[in-house]
Amino acid sequence: MKESAQNRLRRYNIKPSVQRMAVLDYLMTHHTHPTADTIFNALYPSIPTLSKATVYNTLNLLTEHGVIQMITIDEKNARFDARETPHLHFKCASCGEIFDFDLPPLQIESLKDYDISDIQVYCKGTCPSCQKKTQH
CATH class of the missing domain: 1.10.10.10 (Winged helix-like DNA-binding domain superfamily/Winged helix DNA-binding domain)
Structure with missing residues (x-):
């Protein structure tokens, strides 16, 4: 629920x-x-x-x-x-839309001495829909 x-x-x-x-x-x-x-x-x-x-x-x-x-x-x-679970953001350079993608658990054992309060992962490129538009 x-x-x-x-x-x-x-x-x-x-x-x-x-x-x-x-x-x-x-x-x-x-x-x-x-x-x-x-x-x-x-x-x-x-x-x-x-x-x-x-x-x-x-x-x-x-x-x-x-x-x-x-x-x-x-x-x-x-x-x-507002999504609470860790995830990646992908921004399409063509249409400007931002997409969410689930991330596998990050292996951050090497940062054991660090107090991590936030993790943000961004990718930029072209989404499949915009790629199709440029191929036609």
Whole structure:
């Protein structure tokens, strides 16, 4: 059974406000790695009291507590991901879409003296769909 945004916020000891639940729920149901502006534009029609500042502050809070991950795969925009399991991000240079791929367990025994708080793996290239378009 899928965890609700409210339960995930509580699990991380974050008070579940309407805005926080809406932002997190959007990320949990839209696996498109949206920007803050994309999230604001999607939620504003149903929450007219929502401001861009609230979205940015909520994303910062959720990132700081490890509820979500900020993805800095391109220089233009930070994107956000609510997926909790470690995975790789692939960004297509043609269409700009970001894809998730599961990673095998990383062998990091050689880093035993390091306290690892985050692992991010990015790949860039051309997705199969865009490759097909250029072959025709």
